[in-house]
Amino acid sequence: MNPSLDLPALLADIHRDTQAMFGRGRVADYIPALASVNPCQFGMTITTVDGQSHSVGDAHVPFSLQSITKLFTFVLALKVEGDALWQRVGREPSGAAFNSIVQLETESGRPRNPFINAGALVITDILTTRYAQLDYALLGALRRLADEPNLYWNDHVARSERETAHRNMAMAYFMKSHGNFHNQPEAVLDNYCRQCATEMTCAQLARATLFLAAEGRALSHTDPADEPFLSADQARRVNALLLTCGAYDAAGDFAYRIGLPVKTGVGGGIVAIVPGVAAVAVWSPELDTKGNSVAGAFALERLVQATGWGHTSI
Incomplete structure (x- = not known):
C-alpha cells in the first residue's frame, strides 16, 4: 500500500461527498422488515492486510447482510x-x-x-x-x-x-x-x-473478508499462526467470481467503474476486496434498480479513483 495515502482524510472526504447521493434510491421495501430502515445512513471501513482499520460515519451500526x-x-x-x-x-x-x-x-x-x-x-x-x-x-x-x-x-x-x-x-x-x-x-x-438476516457492521464485515485480500489467511487476534481459511489459489478464484458475478446483473458496470471484486446485498451493504492490500466495507440502505447501494457504489468509485486500487484486482 502507498505509505503516503492518508486513508482517514480520504474517508472523511468520501463521507462528505456521499451525502449528496441520499434520496437517489429506495430501501428494499419488498422485504417488510427492511422497509423501515432509515435510508439516510452511510458507513465505511477500510481494513488493511497489516491489521490497520479506518472507519467513518455509521461504520459501527449493524445492518442486514442479505x-x-x-x-x-x-x-x-x-x-x-x-x-x-x-x-x-x-x-x-x-x-x-x-x-x-x-x-x-x-x-x-x-x-x-x-x-x-x-x-x-x-x-x-x-x-x-x-x-x-x-x-x-x-x-x-x-x-x-x-x-x-x-x-x-x-x-x-x-x-x-x-x-x-x-x-x-x-x-x-x-x-x-x-x-x-x-x-x-x-x-x-x-x-x-x-x-x-445475519447482521454485521462495516468494521466487522471488512475484517471478516480480509482473508480474501490476504491470500486466504484470516487476521486473528487470538491465534496469528492459525491455518489459512482458504488456500491462496482458492482465494484468487473466489475473487474472480466476485469481480464477474458479485453485483447481480450490474456486475459488468461495477467492474468497469470500480474494478474490484465485490459482493453486494439488498440491505445496502457492499464489500470490496483489494488483493494484497485491504478489504473495504460500505453501507448505505438506498438501492438502485438493480438492488445495489447507490451511495455505496459511489463511495467505492471515489475510493478507487483516489487510490488507484481498482487496477490491482486484474
Whole structure:
C-alpha cells in the first residue's frame, strides 16, 4: 500500500461527498422488515492486510447482510466440496435479475453462479446436507473471521423474509424437479432466510473478508499462526467470481467503474476486496434498480479513483 495515502482524510472526504447521493434510491421495501430502515445512513471501513482499520460515519451500526452472506456460504461450500461444487452451479455472469427464474427453465435447473438467488439456494442445499445446524456453522465461521463472538441473525428479519419467499420457494422446487436440490425446500429456505438476516457492521464485515485480500489467511487476534481459511489459489478464484458475478446483473458496470471484486446485498451493504492490500466495507440502505447501494457504489468509485486500487484486482 502507498505509505503516503492518508486513508482517514480520504474517508472523511468520501463521507462528505456521499451525502449528496441520499434520496437517489429506495430501501428494499419488498422485504417488510427492511422497509423501515432509515435510508439516510452511510458507513465505511477500510481494513488493511497489516491489521490497520479506518472507519467513518455509521461504520459501527449493524445492518442486514442479505446477499453478502452468499459469499460466505459459497466459501464454506467450496471448502467442503471442492471442484465437485461446479457440477451443480456455474461460474458465469447471469445477465438477469438476482431473483430471476427464467434461466433455470432454459438451463435444466443449474444456476449460472453461486451469487444469484438460485445459485445461493443450491449452495445452501449443499450445506444443509453437510451441517446439522447450518445457521450456527455459518455464525461460527463469521465469528472467527471477524474475531467477534457476538454476531447473530435478526429473527424478525428472517421471519419477514421467510413469509415472503414465494419466488425463492418456486425456484427451489423447480431445481428439485431437475434433480439439483436434495433436501426439502422448506428446510433449505429456513436456513437461507436466517443466513440472509445475519447482521454485521462495516468494521466487522471488512475484517471478516480480509482473508480474501490476504491470500486466504484470516487476521486473528487470538491465534496469528492459525491455518489459512482458504488456500491462496482458492482465494484468487473466489475473487474472480466476485469481480464477474458479485453485483447481480450490474456486475459488468461495477467492474468497469470500480474494478474490484465485490459482493453486494439488498440491505445496502457492499464489500470490496483489494488483493494484497485491504478489504473495504460500505453501507448505505438506498438501492438502485438493480438492488445495489447507490451511495455505496459511489463511495467505492471515489475510493478507487483516489487510490488507484481498482487496477490491482486484474
